[in-house]
Amino acid sequence: DVKVTQSSRYLVKRTGEKVFLECVQDMDHENMFWYRQDPGLGLRLIYFSYDVKMKEKGDIPEGYSVSREKKERFSLILESASTNQTSMYLCASSLWTGSSGNTIYFGEGSWLTVV
Amino acid sequence: GQQLNQSPQSMFIQEGEDVSMNCTSSSIFNTWLWYKQDPGEGPVLLIALYKAGELTSNGRLTAQFGITRKDSFLNISASIPSDVGIYFCAGQSTGGTSYGKLTFGQGTILTVHP
Numbered sequence: 578d579v580k581v582t583q584s585s586r587y588l589v590k591r592t593g594e595k596v597f598l599e600c601v602q603d604m605d606h607e608n609m610f611w612y613r614q615d616p617g618l619g620l621r622l623i624y625f626s627y628d629v630k631m632k633e634k635g636d637i638p639e640g641y642s643v644s645r646e647k648k649e650r651f652s653l654i655l656e657s658a659s660t661n662q663t664s665m666y667l668c669a670s671s672l673w674t675g676s677s678g679n680t681i682y683f684g685e686g687s688w689l690t691v692v
Numbered sequence: 693g694q695q696l697n698q699s700p701q702s703m704f705i706q707e708g709e710d711v712s713m714n715c716t717s718s719s720i721f722n723t724w725l726w727y728k729q730d731p732g733e734g735p736v737l738l739i740a741l742y743k744a745g746e747l748t749s750n751g752r753l754t755a756q757f758g759i760t761r762k763d764s765f766l767n768i769s770a771s772i773p774s775d776v777g778i779y780f781c782a783g784q785s786t787g788g789t790s791y792g793k794l795t796f797g798q799g800t801i802l803t804v805h806p
Contacts, residue, residue: 620796667734681794683734
């Protein structure tokens with residue numbers, strides 16, 4: 578089975594702190610994604626990566642950056658956390674072959690509270 | 693960006709009832725996916741639809757990919773308490789530089805009363 582592991586399930590950080598959310602997948606997937614989930618808004622894409630050291634902005638990249646130094650690991654970085662970044666963050670990965678029907682697998686989520 | 697409208701936003705039903713929810717889009721998708729999310733967990737894939745008009749079942753779940761490629765529905769028959777959760781539709785683009793990104797609906801919160 579595909580496993581996407583997010584290192585921290587629950588975090589509490591102070592405004593202005595630098596925050597790292599780590600994600601690791603064990604299926605050699607090319608694509609990795611970071612989503613943010615808020616009530617009533619569904620899941621919104623922050624950033625994604627289709628290869629090592631490659632990254633693309635999603636729909637809401639402001640206030641975030643990402644790092645993909647190894648294929649299996651995709652990190653989300655909040656350079657200076659703010660209270661409006663309190664949310665649940667979901668990492669996902671998928672194998673990409675250029676055809677339709679590539680399933681995206683999600684991690685369990687990281688609940689971040691910024692105080 | 694692309695928008696998906698998912699309805700209803702929430703449903704309160706009795707155990708044994710059937711459930712129906714749907715998603716519509718302003719854009720065409722090549723794949724429609726339906727996920728379920730239990731409280732405190734990440735979404736888990738229920739059904740994937742790859743072709744316009746396709747009707748696919750997974751146990752008590754049935755989903756269809758609309759002919760226009762701009763909509764999809766999910767039905768759950770004979771609901772049980774463990775069906776409780778949030779159901780998300782997602783559309784996937786596969787052309788150009790999309791890299792298989794998903795666009796999600798807002799979710800349908802399902803509550804099943806025993």
